[in-house]
Amino acid sequence: MTHAYIPDQMPEAPAVIENxxxxxxxxxxxxxRRRALTQDDIEAFAAVSGDTNPAHLDPAYADGTPFHGVIAHGMWAGALISAVLGTQLPGPGTIYLEQNLRFVRPVHVGDALTVTVTVLSKEPEKKRVELDCTVSNQHGDTVVFGVALVLAPTLKVRRPGATVPRLLLEEAAGRLEG
Incomplete structure (x- = not known):
């Protein structure tokens, strides 16, 4: 079975993106940035990352874990942080140098995450910026937190917003159903 995967919480591409x-x-x-996790998100992340841990893909297995069900890949939340850094703050032209992350709560299908990125410090000589990164769920509970170090852009970038391609997810033969 093949179906188109278009994340339903992805914001429309802005007409213009500016750093x-x-x-x-x-x-x-x-x-x-706010985004709810879908089963399609988990499957797409597994497909592009190669992380097929059954805690993410096999409901029968995942039900027997301490998390009592399928959970998101931790780096899915990390990717949401990257999206904020690369498109909003500082935005286009940002170079990601370093990130530490602490995963403190699982994220389940249907959880709505809010990523908040806040400028902590600036290093003028190297144009580096340290940012607090917090990801919380719909209950306000922190699920991931850490600090990012980026090389901030020094030149203004103002470009047409990008439209990302649609992903097609195809069921693999013999896949476990839950």
């Missing part, structure tokens, strides 16, 4: 340069960034400045 915030190093000089424009202020300590305490923040940006947010």
């Amino acid at each position: 915030i340069t190093f000089d424009e960034l202020c300590i305490g400045q923040s940006a947010q």
Whole structure:
């Protein structure tokens, strides 16, 4: 079985995308993005990452784990952080240098995550910016947190928004059903 996968929480591509340069960034400045996890998200992430851990893909197996059901790949939340850094704060032209993450709660299908990225410090000589990164669920519980270090853009970037291609997910023969 093949079906198109288009995340239903993906915001429409903005007509224009614009960064915030190093000089424009202020300590305490923040940006947010919200996204709910779907089973298709888990399957697409497994397909592109190669992480086929049964905790993410096999409901019968996952029900017997301490999380009592299928959970998201931890790095799916990390990818949401990357999306905020690369498209919002600082935005286009940002170079991701470093990230530490602590995974404190599982994310289940249907959980709505809010990613908040906040400027903690700026290093003028190297144009580096340290950002607090927090991912919380619909109950306000933190599920992932950490600190990112990026090389912030120094030149203004203003470009047409990108439209991402549609993914087609195809059921694998002999796949476990739950």
